[in-house]
Amino acid sequence: MDDPTVHQLRLLLTLAEELHFKRAAARLYLTQPALSQQISALEHRLGVQLFTRTSRRVELTAAGESLLPMARKVVTAMEHLRNAASRTKLGDGRLRIGVCENVAPLEATRAVLGAISSLYPCLGPEIRIYDFADPITALESGRIDAAFVYLPVPEGFHSQPLTTEPRMVCVASSDPLAARSSVSLADLAGHPVVSLASEMFQEGRDYWAAAPRPDGTPVHYTDHQVSRFETLLSVASFGGAIAFVPSAAARLYPRPDLRYLPVDDLPDCTLGMVWSAADRAKPHIAALEDICHQLRQQGVLQGDMQSLTRLLDMESAYC
Incomplete structure (x- = not known):
């Protein structure tokens, strides 16, 4: 008789809580047939009807x-x-990760x-919130171990790409360009760009x-030294200047102006x-890169949460 898997026991516990295949499957990011098949396989392995x-x-x-208490x-x-295996491999230090407000x-x-x-779990992580001009400086000084950053990054840093999206331009709603459905860079030639810090x-x-x-065409800048994303948007909203932003900003920061x-x-x-490229061989950074x-x-990064569930059930992958 094959032993049941830990994954199957987790499914058993969830279904025992819900007593409803549809609700349990939704919690587990599984289809109902897949959950039913796994429960049937577990019953076959244990030799009892659950x-x-x-x-x-x-x-x-x-x-x-x-059998529930033993499961x-x-x-x-x-x-x-x-957890014990992770601590043995990685130590007890927490991963210090920088997150900018616009990517949080x-x-x-x-x-x-x-x-x-x-x-x-032994790595934390410990989250530190930064303005978008600060994560590289924090990495250089060793105040954080890694950061979520829109590329590019300076030499001496290693990046693991996560997602790709269009860049958009942000203009004041009073700007004549606001009536357009799209623009080209040539259309923006007369607009100064909000200056970053x-x-x-x-x-x-x-x-x-x-x-x-x-x-x-030369690019002209405003006199601002912007380091916060909300400030960047506000400067653009007053008109006369533009800002280039990731397309996610349109969803996350809708504004009437x-x-x-x-x-x-x-x-x-x-x-x-x-x-830092120099840290890439460290166990906790290697684990982060693998994740x-x-x-x-x-x-998963495109929203496939069922894949995330499968990943988290792969105990042997990281321990």
Whole structure:
């Protein structure tokens, strides 16, 4: 007789709580047939019927009720084993991760942080909120171990790409361009770009100003030294200046005084997890890189939460 898997025992515990296949499947990000097949496989492996099923209700059998405490102990023991293995491999230090205000709500950010917490509880993580000009400085000084950053980054840093999205231009709703459905960089030639803080490295400042322009048109800047995303939007909202932003901003920061417009000839931007290249071989950074890679490969960063569930059930992958 094959032993039941810990994954199957987790499914048993969830179904025992819900006593409803549809609700349990939704909690587990599974289809109802997939959950039913796993429960049937578990019953076959244990040699007992755990649930009685009718078209109207699901009930635990006496055998199922008696096995629940032991199933919980097995699942808890596996969690303790994984945590102990992680501490042995990675130590007790918490991952210090920098997050800018404009990336904190993103699905990719939440998926990575959730995977770290689930797979490596001993790593934390410890979240530190920064203005968007600060994470690179914090990485250079060692105040954080990694950060969510829109690329590019300076030399000496390694980045693991997470998601790619269009860049858009943000204009005041009173600007004549606001009536357009899209624009080109040539259409924006007469608009100065909101200047980012000088602490931000020059390649990054140029990238978010779309400089140089393809036709050689010089880029003019405002006198502002902006370091916060909300400030960037507010400066653009007063008119006379524009700001280039990731397309997620249109969803996360809707404002009546702003319009977000697609730019036909502007390349996409990429959000990445970034750390010092010198730290890449450290166990906790290697674990973080592997998590990011797995999440991207399995489609989790594009919102496939069923893939996230499968990833978190792969105990052997990280312990």
